[in-house]
Amino acid sequence: MSIIETKQLAFEYIRRDDEGNVEGITRAVDNVELAIEPGEFIAILGHNGSGKSTLAKHMNAILYPTEGVVWVDGKETTDEEYLWEIRQKAGMVFQNPDNQIIGQVVEEDVGFGPENIGVPTKEIWQRVEESLKTVGMYEYRKKSPNRLSGGQKQRISIAGVLAMRPKCIILDEPTAMLDPTGRKEVIGAVTGLNRSEGITVVLITHYMEEIINADRVFVMDRGAIAMTGTPRQIFSRVDELKALHLDVPQVTLLAHELKKSGIGHLPEAVLTTEELVAALTGSGRMGRNH
Template identity: 75%
Template sequence: MGIIRALDVVYEYLKRDDDGNVTGSIRAVDGVSLDVAPGDFIAILGHNGSGKSTLAKHMNAILTPTEGCVWVDGKDTRSEEEVWDIRRSAGMVFQNPDNQIIGQVVEEDVGFGPENMGVPTKEIWERVEESLKAVGIYELRKASPNKLSGGQKQRVSIAGVLAMHPKCIVLDEPTAMLDPNGRKEVIRAVRALNDVEGITIILITHYMEEIVHADKVFVMDHGEIAMQGTPREIFSQVEKLKELRLDVPQVTLLAYELQQRGVALPDGILTIEELVEEIGRLKECQS
């Protein structure tokens, strides 16, 4: 069984008018099922309002499904006794770094999670040190979070989750508020955690470049899973992605345009190297 499993999850919230009367309900998540294997790098894509963030919050028991079931590491998220175990196994990083850093000093913030879990003092320090090193900001441990760049702040948030020794980290649009350099820093750190530490990653984003290396991609629309597959499978469906308010990486788009004009290229080209390679091969065949 997977580390995170969702079965026919529905999440509804009620819409109220100014007097607080219920006027209707909205299904933010509508019948989602998925199964995430340990060690996987999963990406969830979708436009704003597609339900991807609501789904993410189910993986940490911040929300529980209206219908259906979510299991984290085999534990049902609706069970109240197990909620802290669930939050320990599946850590969560949010969009706005300023709204999730509690500590006044980087190292104190990273220690916040272990403190809550009742980890002995000596071990907290060990965990803080290794977490900061894992995301490459050990030298900033004494700094004030307010003085850091967006990318650094977000890496502090990741270290804070890492110090809780989770099996899985859910990142809810961690790069949406960062500049291109910050985005790269964060994605590099996340990939390293997946490659080196073998932590399961669930990355929620709408930046296409960030998911090229994912093992599996889910695309959400109207609370449902509209597409799923490897990045290559997903990106080969340029038209469908556009319908879902998403982009494809420009290289993939270029390959697609060339295909449309009769150039014999394979589907789902993801990198510049691949494209140049393929075009080079075509030229050799011509001559």
């Protein structure tokens, strides 16, 4: 059974002017069909306004479909009976770390969720400890969140979701407001909990270099899924990505340019520096032999 599945999902909202008159209808998500399997690492790309956040908010019943159905772990999100179960199974981390931390002390913040659903005290502490260790923030458990960096705050947010023992975690541009170190910390923590804990990850991002570890990538445009595939399949379509105003990693762009300039034996899509160096120094030697 898929952990998240959508069928003909559409979401519309009504735009109103100052007087409340209807100006028009925006179809933010348009006929999206997808199935995410347990343990997968999924990345969703797309420019602002492409519908990726709206889609994500359907995955833990913050928004409900205008048309179509969304199932989380087999439960329909519109079924009120399962609302809390769904929110616990599919946790969400948002863009701004300052908007999602409420505790005065790190461990108190992480324990808020489980406490709220009536987990026994002893188990709360156990969960807090495990969650903080998973994201590498255990030594900060007695600190005030105010004094932490953006990357550390985001890891606390992730720990807060982990303490709910979710099957799936959805991250909506978790690194957009962070510096390079913070970005690395957060992506490292996310990749780790996918690999070692087997938690399904849905990562929404603008940064292409963050998706190279994903199992599958969905590229969204105008509310619909425009491209799907492995990172390598997606990155081999450089011109299409550029047309969708997405950033392609410099190494992929450079390989693409070199290929266009007649370096024929480069692979279809180059994702890492190591790959490019291996391909080029191989081809370099051949060049000298001729």
